[in-house]
Amino acid sequence: MLRTFDGSVGWPALRTRYAGELPAATLAALDEAVEFAAERHGDQRRPAGEPYLEHLLEALDVLVTAVGARDPDVLRAAVLHDVVEDTPTTLDEVRERFGPRVAELVGWVTKEGDRAAYLERLRDAPDAALAVKLADRLSNVQRLRTHPRPAKRASYYRETVATIVPLAAGRGWFEEWYRDWQTAHADLDREPA
Template sequence: MQTRSANPDPRNGDTAALLDAVMFAADRHRNQRRKDAEASPYINHPIALAHLLATIGGVTDVDVLRAAILHDTIEDTETTEAELRSRFGDVVAAMVMEVTDDKTLSKQRRKELQIEQAPDISNGAALVKLADKTCNLRDVANAPPVGWTLARRQEYFEWAKRVVDRLPPVNDALLRAFAEAYAGKPEGDGSPGEE
């Protein structure tokens, strides 16, 4: 009887490789919660990205799907680039690095860099970034972070659109999904009763 390695070859493109990334991300994000009123488990977010990529975008590239699952591990956990390279390979680690913000910079500078760097990222990273912004818009519209004012939610929508507008055109179906999410932008001028 032939057995499989506990660490599947990251280039084999099989389900085990994708599930290995899910297990790794679930472990790394295990104590994290989203900032919505329900404090949803953080792992729901990267899983939603991979789901959107596969179901709406028709993405079958396992490296892209794994990068989506792992996209916040370096930025929001103690995971290192070297660790991702060792476990998931150079291609996945490189995509994750392309979508990882440098937390030593101010939030404003990180946001500016996302806009500036968007045209130059790889197609795989652009798919992950597009899915991330789409899922985030859906979340901000339907389950916004606690304490976010109408104005802040509207600003997030505008900034996300500026990032996406500069990405390489990688997937029409995902761009349509982003446009649909963007159409859900909260409206109003923030006057009393609209928050």
């Protein structure tokens, strides 16, 4: 069975779960990042209607519980990965508030301009940025069947197989998860795009 991650439990529940795994300083840093992301994303919703913050918490949970990431900058970048792309927040604001490394990681996973060029650029991303991107996309595709537009399900499946699955190659847990996901959702390749 394909493992899924649920951000709807909220930050307090995840924080309690992580208390035995992450140092207090990391939890405090995540408190600040979650608060900032919640403020900036506000009432934004995902395509299936869930609050946007759930997606950010899912990406974080992938890194903490499945991959075993402990680097506070990587974990904060997971929570903040869409704040520049989907809100009026600038990369300079992220840098000022969370430091240059978090801003660099967020910058790597922020789409600017041409989508194909952005996906191509990810091939040169550092490992920490790729971990954030793989966790981000995992959250997006784990319940791809709930997307309200069938054509988007098909095109997003194909894009993920063509551009993200190769990035997961050689990356342990991610490689296995994406392989299983691709098999479980192969029928989406037959839907019209």
